[in-house]
Amino acid sequence: MRRTGIGVALAALLLTSCGTGGDTRSLTFVSYGKGAYQEGQQKAFLEPYQKQSGVKVTLDGPSDNAKLRAMVEAGRVTWDVMDTDAFMAREHCGTLLEKIDVGDLKDSFPPGTLSDCGVPAALFGLMLMYNEKTYGDKPPTSLADFYDPAKFPGKRVVYAKDPAIGQLEAALLADGVAPERLYPLDVDRALKVHDRIRHDLTLAQTYGQQQQAMVDNQADLALVVSARAYSTLRAGGTQWKRVPTKVPVTWDVLVVPKGSKNKDLAQELIRFASRPEPGARFAELSGAGAANTAAKPELNDVQRQIDVLGQDRAADKVFIDADWWTANYSKVVQAWTVWQTS
Numbered sequence: 001m002r003r004t005g006i007g008v009a010l011a012a013l014l015l016t017s018c019g020t021g022g023d024t025r026s027l028t029f030v031s032y033g034k035g036a037y038q039e040g041q042q043k044a045f046l047e048p049y050q051k052q053s054g055v056k057v058t059l060d061g062p063s064d065n066a067k068l069r070a071m072v073e074a075g076r077v078t079w080d081v082m083d084t085d086a087f088m089a090r091e092h093c094g095t096l097l098e099k100i101d102v103g104d105l106k107d108s109f110p111p112g113t114l115s116d117c118g119v120p121a122a123l124f125g126l127m128l129m130y131n132e133k134t135y136g137d138k139p140p141t142s143l144a145d146f147y148d149p150a151k152f153p154g155k156r157v158v159y160a161k162d163p164a165i166g167q168l169e170a171a172l173l174a175d176g177v178a179p180e181r182l183y184p185l186d187v188d189r190a191l192k193v194h195d196r197i198r199h200d201l202t203l204a205q206t207y208g209q210q211q212q213a214m215v216d217n218q219a220d221l222a223l224v225v226s227a228r229a230y231s232t233l234r235a236g237g238t239q240w241k242r243v244p245t246k247v248p249v250t251w252d253v254l255v256v257p258k259g260s261k262n263k264d265l266a267q268e269l270i271r272f273a274s275r276p277e278p279g280a281r282f283a284e285l286s287g288a289g290a291a292n293t294a295a296k297p298e299l300n301d302v303q304r305q306i307d308v309l310g311q312d313r314a315a316d317k318v319f320i321d322a323d324w325w326t327a328n329y330s331k332v333v334q335a336w337t338v339w340q341t342s
Contacts, residue, residue, distance in 0.1 A: 026056040027262055027269060030082040033062045037122070037227060040286030041083070045273035055265060068257055072096045077259040080266040087164070089118025089253045090326040098256040098263050105274050108292045110249075112319060118253030119270050122282070123289030125226040125247040125308035125317065126166035129240045134220040142245050143174035146221055147196050154220030157213045159228075160203035163336040164325050166248025169318060170223055173246050183321045187332055191339045203340055214240055225250075229306045230287030247308045249319045251291060 029046055031038040038061070046057045063083050069092075071077045089097060097117040106114065113120040128146055130139050134154055145152050158167060168185055171193035177186075194201070202219060204210035207228050213219045215237040222240070224232070232240055254273065256266045272278065279290035283297035289309035290297055299307060308316065325332075 025054065025265075026058070027080040027265055028058045028060050028078060029269070030060045030063050030079050032083065036231060037286045037288060040282045040284075040288070041121075041273075043285055044278045044282035045269070048278065049269055049272050053268075055269075057269070069096055072258045075259065077257045077261070079257050080260045080262045081269055082255050082257060083121055083252050084118075084255055085164070086113070086115070086118055086120075086251055086253050086322040087326045087329050089115050089255050090322060093117035094258075096258050098258055098260065098266075100256060100267050100270060102271055102274065105271060105292070108274065108276075108294060110251075110291075110293060110319060112322065113251050113253075113291070115253070115322070118255050119274055120291035121252045121254045121273070122227075122286070123249055123251045123291055123309050124165065125249050125289065126170055126223055127226060127229055127247055127306065127308050128170075128243040128245055129214075129222045129224055129229060129306075130243060131214075131217065131220045132239045132241050133217060139241065140221065140243050142243070143170055145243075146223060147171065147174050147193050149197055149200050152221065154200065155202060155218065156197050156200050156221045156223075157202040157204055157210050157219035158223050159207055159210050159225070160340060161205055163332055164320070164329060165225060165250050166318075166320060167223060168332070168336075169248040169320060170246075173248070173318065179246065179318045182318070183324045185324065185328075185332070187335050191335065194339065211235065211237075226306060226308055227286060227288040230303060233302050233306065242306050242308070245316065246318055247313070247316050249289075249309070249317050 031041055042059060050057045060079065065084060065088050068079065068082060071079065093099065093116050099116045100119055102119055109120045128143055140146065140152050146156065159165065168187060168190040169182055171190040172182055172186065175189065175193050202213060204213060210224060211228055211232045214222055214232045215235050254270045256263050260266055274292055276292045276294040279292040279295035280297040283290040283295060287303060
């Protein structure tokens, strides 16, 4: 039943775009490379859109903000839709990126996630997980336990390349800061919370490294984004269990590079991908969360074990403040880098 609505929605979109200029009937979609996330986009968004519209969609990648900037500044834009971070869409709206009209979908996303140049594509929850082989029937129960090596001794692992996935928020929540009082972030306080586990912390430089450490029992506790938690369990790391606690939520967005010769078709594809049915299918395939709040993915047993983004988890979800991060990203990254290397 779910799939039947896709063709109807697309037909309506195509009627609105007939006769627009620059329609070459082809698009280039840029994502992050081989993996469940991009494969989910291809099967849920791109293949159905291409089949129904006749528009050829070519995958390129990996997504790269610096390359997009170079293309736009050189006036040689070959990308039409790119998956990127929410901050990019806010900082460079109207300069490197085109504004996007989502039409009747404007109220379809969690508050604060949609911007003029970025349409939410996927949600990610930063969840606390523990190794059942280590803690058995006495597991951690809160974010505070991740930062308490006396109560829960053991190796911790985080993805250290980007602090904007919720790690600072998690530290402050663990230290007693109420969700509604997180911003502006007290970065110094968050880093002092991390100091408590400094000697027990593995700073993975890629998501793959973090996932492998978990699968190979090289860690006892982890703060891991939901899509990677799913990949960890699928790769054999079934000893890892979720702790039901507060979850910082981040998201990716779809953007249209400034100067795309196919910007009308690009917006059409984004609107198609942003509807509930493709969003639900994407969530089922990728392990990430659907951005459209009306999407109803049919989760498998593994996904249900780590579901932190469903409607029944609303009380635990803490959405990051993308506007604050847009204004402060560079200096926070610098502080986080100095902390790692000092």
